Amino acid sequence: MPVVLAANIDNGGILLSLFLILASAKILAELFERLKQPAVVGEILAGVLIGPSVLGWVEPSKLIEVLAEIGVIFLLFNVGLETKPQSILKVGRKAIMVGVLGIILPFVAGYWISVLWFGSTVEALFIGAALVATSVGITARVLGSLGLLDSEAARIILGAAVIDDILGLLILSVVSGVSKGELNYLALAGTTSSAVIFTAGVAVLGAVLITRLAPRIRSLHISNPFFNFGLLLCLGLSVAAMYMQVAAIIGAFLAGMALSEATEGNVKMRKLTSGVTEFLVPFFLVNIGMQLNLQIFADSSVVGFAVLITLVAIVTKLVGCGIGAYGSGWRFSAQVGIGMVPRGEVGIVVAQIGLSLAAISDKVFGSVLFMAIATTLIAPPFIKMLFTRTDVDEDIHLSDIVSRIG
């Protein structure tokens, strides 16, 4: 009996942690929905709760990390399916402005504040790079659940996130090079241009090619041909993106966008795809929460710095991106700005690279982790508020006041 038991418990333990992740995420999502707060916040807090910081029921692992990665890949693939290439190209100029200004301000501010606080230039460079990160998955998730992915502000955020990703990786490469005392400008130019060519090429040509291929896909003999083709395109372009020095989620987003027209109205394909997404996204969100290390609060100097860079992270993105989106009213600027605030998994990865290069200390790592997760928790309620308090509501509110005065 013990052998069978042992063989069972081995995988049983893994299955148990997957169950705990999913169950805690759904229970806290339900709670937050009842409180009229975004479900994502509940799901990230579920990770904090069951992770090493509080209950310690589930340890972060490679398996959970991979499930989380596939989760955010499918999340962006789904967002891509809702996004027509033209709708992004139309807001292209504004997206570039938002992306670029949303990088310069956080980087410069993050760098100088760190220099003033620590004096170490390399550490300050990494903190600046971490403040540049944008976790578009979180914003996309909130807007998707509100059915607002096709709003102009949402499209600008998506476009700016793509630009941020490429520029962010460029900055990270430079910072990594500086920290190791080696910087190859030729290699840098090479990878940057291949990243740009890949992204622009797939964005422009992808949909055209897929539309031409559609009749062939439709006539495949396997069941659910578009869904299966979509799975392969999503994973295939995610892998290709990684090898082209772009984040996997950008590849997945481009794959979705390429399929958006050909699969419009294909309810079955969309439902099958969102089944995969709904199953995997909780692993992405819980995994972010599990990274939080509350032990940093034992050291008051760390807490001070963590709170300071969190505030800087929020203000600089809000202002930088807000200015980039300038021209359509303050509400519009605020929508775009707040949508770019979450640093999520991207900020965590930058911090991890800094730690692995011994360029940042454990304490700074803890602070950056705190900043990445705090911005990710703080933004969603404001995203929801700014996107859903419509002008109609304001009119009612105003007329209400007017009638009271009258």
Added chain:
Amino acid sequence: MPVVLAANIDNGGILLSLFLILASAKILAELFERLKQPAVVGEILAGVLIGPSVLGWVEPSKLIEVLAEIGVIFLLFNVGLETKPQSILKVGRKAIMVGVLGIILPFVAGYWISVLWFGSTVEALFIGAALVATSVGITARVLGSLGLLDSEAARIILGAAVIDDILGLLILSVVSGVSKGELNYLALAGTTSSAVIFTAGVAVLGAVLITRLAPRIRSLHISNPFFNFGLLLCLGLSVAAMYMQVAAIIGAFLAGMALSEATEGNVKMRKLTSGVTEFLVPFFLVNIGMQLNLQIFADSSVVGFAVLITLVAIVTKLVGCGIGAYGSGWRFSAQVGIGMVPRGEVGIVVAQIGLSLAAISDKVFGSVLFMAIATTLIAPPFIKMLFTRTDVDEDIHLSDIVSRIG
């Protein structure tokens, strides 16, 4: 640059293997569909092709094993959703007959042939136990794709598979105990009865409880409440089953069955669930194929034994289960018998336990692996043939001949 590249390639390599698994599975599934052969065979052969035996593109790993396990769990959950508890209970007596006879014949024949071939009793016991295994997932997949899961033969196969699983684990426990020279009858009786109570209890009470809970599930605030509840019930009962000494897939099947009535007509829930299944099942099938070790063919004595036990495995299940299903015509008996032939992942696990206990040699391990995979590849075309060549076709065929003679 190399740092970012390295950080990317790490997960990039994992994503690449997932992409290769999915792509090879879908390409060979398409090929087999065009040849009018079951897609599952193509997907298992995709594993043989990309695995260590042939191209060596993807190595079996813990991650792939876990994805495969979740894949077969969702496969059985989906089958459960299509199965009402009453429909299984109605064929209960016949399912017990099929299950029991389909265990005795393979075990006794496998044991004695091995004793005659090797002379080793412990090794022979393990070979017998491996021949007992039933991989119901394969048959369910073939019948599901043909839309024949609600046929009487399919329901008998499902019921018999549940019984086989419990008795099979009991045999495996005894065999493991004997091989280690320790056998605790009391513990054996305890776990067996808890397994039976768990399975019967969930089968009988599950649907009743869920139907009572349905209004509460419906009024949850999270999106897709039934889908999310289903995910949790599926994983939760899979884990519970493992701790109760029943296979995870039995728990998943019971979870699906418990939900089958409450979610009947809930197209959205069913589509979301089958999205998860369709994404994950290729990992299950490819992982079976990847286990095949073609190097055993270098030793002619191993080949002889591998082929012999494969033939014994096929004939004994076919005859044993066929006799169990006796009374509704030879075709019906053949349908049930062939549906029980695949040993798949269950046979592989038994072989792995035998190897880990040093109870079987590497050569016997290779032979049992071959038997498990060969039975899994051979059965599906016959399942398809026996279940789809309907009596109507035969009538046409007969009348055709008659008219020709006339």
